[in-house]
Each structure stands twice: as C-alpha cells, then as structure tokens.
Amino acid sequence: MIGQLSRKTPVIVQGATGRTGSVHVRRMLDYGTRIVAGVSARAGADSVEGVPVFPDCRAAVAATGANVSLAMVPPLGVLAAAEDAVNAGIKLIVTVAEGVPVHDAMRVGQIVHNAGATWVGASTPGLAIPGEMKLGFLPDVSLRPGPLGMMSKSGTLSYETGYRLGAVGLGTSIWVGVGGDPVKGVRFPDLLDTFLADKRTEGIVMVGEVGGSEEEDFADALARAATRKPVYALVAGRGAKEGVPMGHAGALMFGNVGTFETKKARLEAAGAHVFATMEDLIAACRRQH
C-alpha cells in the first residue's frame, strides 16, 4: 500500500484541529498531499485550512471514501485513534506521537493486524513519496526525489542523511520513518518487499539504531530475498549507555541483544554495507547511483 501512495491518494487527518495538527495540515497541503478531511471531537470545529472536519473517522470516511489516515494526536490518544480508524475501514494509519506506552502499542498492533491494515509509527515524523506527497512533518528540504528508498528509526538522522543526499544530487523514492519505539507498526523487514518491488527505487538506505532486533530481522529477510538491491546502512548508538534508553524508548540494550556489533555483523553477512559515518554512506551512494 505504501508503494502506491501518490498525490491522488485521499487522506484524512485525525487531530487536525490541534496546535500541531493545523500547522502541519497546511504544510502537507502545500507539499501536495490530498487531504480530504480532518477528524476532531472538538465541538464547533467545522474546517481547518479549508478542509472539512468530522467528529470521527466513520463520518470522514463515509463522506470522502479515504482509506489512509494520519493521526496527529497525543501519545495517550493513539490507541483510541487507531481503534476509530480501523473501525471506519482505514487501511493505512500513520501515528506520529512520541511517548506511546508499550502496552498500548501492543494493542494497537493487534487491532491493526486483525483488521488487515498497516500501521506506521509511533514516534515517527511520518512517510513520504518525495515530489508527490507526505504524511507527517518530514522537512521539505530533505525530500529531494531520487532513486533511493529510505527507511529510518530516527527522524533527525534521516533528515540529515536526506539533506546530504540532496546536496550531492541524489534523492529518495519512498521514505518511511518506522519510528524509534520498541513496539511499533511497520518494521524494517516488512518494508523490504515494497522497496524491492518499487521501480523507482535502485538502492535502499537504512538508518537504524541499537536496541531490538529489527536490523537483524531485516538482514535475515535480505539474505532470503530473491531479488537484490544495494543496501546502505547506518546503525547509530555504538556508544550508547547500556540499560538506559537513549531518547528513543527502543534504543535500549539489555544483555547481548541489539548491540551495534550484532547488527553490523548480521547486516554485512546479508550483503548490506554498514558505515561508521554519514559521510562514508553518502560517498558510497554517490559512487553507485
């Protein structure tokens, strides 16, 4: 579903009338995203930035036929927002909030999975098809269209990487921020097929972090894949302190799981290139694309 998104895709925004919501509705409209409705339980909110606002997803979907939603609601509201969305028939939901409790995320994951839908988030700046549309608050300055698929746990590190790719004349085809939480929707391995099948995408940039097993699971999926595209990876957090989450709740190591060394070894064994610095990654992308 992510690979098919375009400026024609109708999108609804949950929490559209909030302070953050309304600002980013404007920015997304300016970028080209086709936002057809907002959702807000707040009384008296009829429209935002010229977009009609409905009291819940069911009403918004009934009026517009959209099946993609961006939820810009606070962390403790994400579970309810996800329930509202899938009950209305939404097939792709992006939740940007940071700080969703892990046990809430477990329930969101189950609900979305049972509905046969896709969840991106939480704790993500969103996703984009550069030059077409974006869902969330990825900065335009980093979104130059080009041949590289971007998947990232980190907002800022992907912005910096995207910006530097742009500076050397490269850009991105599909950009998915999977977010920095330990329990989330789409994970790196889930995106591999989408990126391999996408005709615009010649190579994959993976911006990973210590903690969890997503990079290792991605490496396993890559090793099994029938087709090949080059993978350029960063794994941040080599110097992270054990036992303490480094900003992202998912960037927590305990025991021998999810260290820089395990991730680098598994990724390289699967044929991915793992770089020690951003500069090295950009240089390699520039040589190949």
Added chain:
Amino acid sequence: MLLIETDGKALLRAGGIAIPDGEVAAGTAPALPGKGPWVVKAQVPVGGRGKAGGVVLCRTPAEVDAALKRMIGAEIKGHEVRSCLVETAVAGADEYYLSLVLDPAQYGVRVMLLREGGVDVEQAASSGAASRLCAPGHASIHAALRELAAHEPSDRSAALIDTGDKLARLFLQHELMLAEINPLFVGPHGCIAGDAKVVIDLNAVHRQTALQELIERNAAVYPDAVRKLRDGFDYVEVDPHGEIGLVTTGAGLSMMLIDEMTTRGGRPLNFLDIRTGLLRNDPTRLIKTLGWIGERPSVRVVLVNIFAGITDLAEFANLLCTALERTPQVKVPVVCRIVGYRFTEAREILAAKRPDIAVEEDLTAALNRVDAILQRRAS
C-alpha cells in the same frame, strides 16, 4: 529502562515472590543476614555483572568487607557502584530460568522457563524449545506456563507455575517490557528469586504511580530517568569525564554524533534530545542543559548541532544567547552547527551577540573545529 536488582526484587516481593534475605550496603558492611555464605552484588543497571566482577561469593564476614571495599565507588560498564546487595547464598536448590518479555514483532509475550545446568539460556531461547509466544493476558500466559512446566514433577511444576503467574501479574499490571528471574531457586521451600532483571517503560510511568515513586526514591541511581520525567526531554550522561558537551536535538542524530566523535578520538560528555520543536520560545531547557554541562570540569568545548526542518533558527539563536548568558559557568568555546530554516538570520544574530561562537552550516566542518579546539588546548 532497566531497574537495579534491589528495585526489581522489591517489585517481586510486593507481588508475592520470595527473595533471599539481604541487606543493602552503601559503605561498610551492614548487619549480615544469617550465617553465610553470602553473595555481594553491585547494584548497577546492566546485564553481565558477574563477568564484570560485580558479583562475588563470600564465605566470611571479612570477605564481605573486602568485596564491598573493592566494589563501592568502582565503575561497572559506565555506571558508578553506589551500593551493593549482601544476600544469603541459597544452597541445596535447583536453578531455573524464568522470564516474560515483549515480542515486538508478534505483539505478544514470550514466556520462557527452563532448567539450568550447563544450558546456555540464550541458545535455548533462540531454539524456541523452552519458550512459548502468547497473547498478553493472564489466561494465555498461565496456559503457556503449564505447557512449559509439564515435564516437571507435579509439586515442582505447581510451584513454578505459581511463581510464573505472579510474575505475569506484575508484568501486566506494571506494563513491563521484561521480567526475568535468573536464577530461580527451586527447592523444598518452594521458589526463591536469586536475581531480578526488570525493564520498565518510561512512557507508562506517569500512570504507574508505584514505579514513579520508586524512581524518585532512588533519584541518584536513575538520574537520566528523573531528568526525563521532571523536564520532559532526554539528557543522558554517557561519560562523566567527557570533554565535549552536546546541545543537540533528535535521538538518532545525537547518538550518531557521539559515535562519530568517538571514532575521531573525542570524548563526548552527554547524549541530548532537547526537542527544539517543543522549546516554544522558552530558554529553560537550554539553560538546564548548559547548567549540567557546566557542572563537569572535564568539558573543554560545547558543540551545538541543530538540523532545523521546521524549527526557526533565528528564534533558536536568540534562545541560545539568552541561555549562555544565564549560565556563566560555561566558560569553554562554543561551536554552533545550524542548518535549515532562517539560517542566515540566525548567523547574523549570533555574530552580533556572540562573535566568539564559531558558526558552521556543514557538520563535518563543525566536527573539524571541535577537533582543532581540543588539540590546541591539549598541546
């Protein structure tokens, strides 16, 4: 966040799981529980304490004294040992491994129960022989425990299942990410938890009063968590003797910067995700951060790195100047790498107010400047 063992065990005991008699020692030996032998264990939130010299079996009070003298104040994996647990060594029991952990890919709970004796726990876990994946609920975890304990003698399996049920209650009630007992002693007196490895979810702490109190009671052990709960952003001191103070936003970029500077031979003091998007024209977070950096005499340079996708850099530049003015204890050079929205205005503001600050738009150039400052001062 990983709790230290004594806090993990306090949770277990509150949940009805027995633990060995023990006393916490912060300096000299406490009144020793029982007649020995004893185990002295460093209270730091890391795994693998045994291999790092943080767990010692002692047969006499003199050995306990010696172990405490050696450990208190020492550093294990970057954490200062502030206290040790002195505990009665459990004898005449078999050892088991019991754990509940979230499975992020399956949205379930993985229950593991196995008897030790030369068995590599991690290998057994990856083989799946001794683990079951189930839905995060009491009934399904109970069913998994029954299956895993099925081949044990009936009195023993009843005790193991009972302990597992109690652990499950704690896991679900406190929204834990990991609850592990290794070893779990099982003998004629039932089950006793020899260790406790508990990982809590800091994002759930605001609705977990008991956990919040536990963190605040032990503020010295969890300084990073206390800062996050009190101030709403992440500052983690990664090296108390670090030379480079960091003022950064974004978790991933901040981690990567630390890695890159370490590769270059630098010693970063701290990780910071200040979240510029939430500053809202208020310098409080910057003042706090610079205050913490200013407390460390080892710091020789401050690096500011802000990638402004949406943040107004002109506004940020003004806030930074105000914050530096309010933290005169920061006397070291400042390198400011800013890029993005309203860079030119920001550079003009900094040039006018703080001409001593080196401003760069390119990150590599900024890192080179930091290196130059460190090398100049060193020679």
